[in-house]
Amino acid sequence: MHTSVAPRVSFKAQMLKVREDAIIQAVNRLLAEKGFDAMTVDEVAARVGIAKASLYKHFPSKEDLAAAAMVRVMRQAQAYCAGLSDDDPPLENLRAVTRWTMQLKLAGDMPSLPSQNSSLRSALMANREYMDGLIEVSDRLGAWIEAAQADGSISNRLPAIAVLYTLYARACDPVLEFLKMGGQYQDDEIIELVMSTCFDGLNARSQAPDETPARAVH
């Protein structure tokens, strides 16, 4: 197929893409708000302002809707990682990605899927783009983790895979929402608290007092 000759991106195709983006955006929000099971397809259609049948023109099933949202966020993660420099200390890059992830979640833009739903799992694992993105991100983070362990900034007693999972888990950390529900901390304070528990742990440690402390609001 020669697309080079005619720059005809065809208005229709453009419209389709715009609408698809709107759908995915709506799905993303709903997944972040209520999760996959509680989200209904009718709700998505209503949110986008189109007929339910139209949804099925774009996505063959509810699982595919969720997968599309996951692909979207995975692409954003790839883009964010790509914006970080391998010249910076690997620990800083890992911290940056972790912070970015938690910001997304606190902003209500992190779709959350039940980890045990099987139909969803298979839909996701069958999605080439998602899996490719996941692998690329994991490779990148994995390289940073190993570099950070080599330069002594991340504990080398932990297997890299455990570190990777621990970072991924921040995307669905209930501590974030609990602290937010409590209402006595700002979003950025919450993030710094969880950053601290994640990287420094709960134990007290001898630590230079000039390092940025986790901000405890009374």
Place this chain on the structure above:
Amino acid sequence: MHTSVAPRVSFKAQMLKVREDAIIQAVNRLLAEKGFDAMTVDEVAARVGIAKASLYKHFPSKEDLAAAAMVRVMRQAQAYCAGLSDDDPPLENLRAVTRWTMQLKLAGDMPSLPSQNSSLRSALMANREYMDGLIEVSDRLGAWIEAAQADGSISNRLPAIAVLYTLYARACDPVLEFLKMGGQYQDDEIIELVMSTCFDGLNARSQAPDETPARAVH
């Protein structure tokens, strides 16, 4: 209430209790395996080997079934806490409870509820026994946390509530299942890994080499 005079606990009542226990046990497992939404009442009945209508003789709704399972695990937690001594270092008690929680989860006995389901939330918050248990456990852990911060074993830069939430979150930490799915670690190794990330954090730290290290199996 004088139970000493007449040991008439009535066979029937005993049977009822035994069956109720069987129901709650089944619900507990199903909640741990598939979560609240994916669990169907028919499934519970089938698992117990009784008719669905009989279930409703004991519990008026699916939410109450889940609540009963939560009450059960909360009682177990209370019992476990009660078995710990306030004479022991508070940090050790906190570590013990955290380890116990994760063991329960890895064994497939930790019921997990969607944090965003509202009907479930209200059923749970309306459940006196559950709330009492939750408060008692939180008070106990809270006291240990403050004591540990006072004796310098837990960072006093973290608000106690953030520490508490962080410990609670171990009950639904996806890192546990991810590592288990990977299949290259034993349950107790997984627990020690997550204990380490939780209390020591990901960062490398100067630490006496004789302290028990997180066991990294290549």
Place this chain on the structure above:
DNA sequence: GTCTATAGACCGATAGAC
């Protein structure tokens, strides 16, 4: 014979699919 608990059909609503 009466009473309780059970089994299994049944209903209504909801939500996914087309």
Place this chain on the structure above:
DNA sequence: GTCTATCGGTCTATAGAC
């Protein structure tokens, strides 16, 4: 806008204990 499957919840007829 319709179809159908599923699921939470109910109803009724029966079996068995006393």
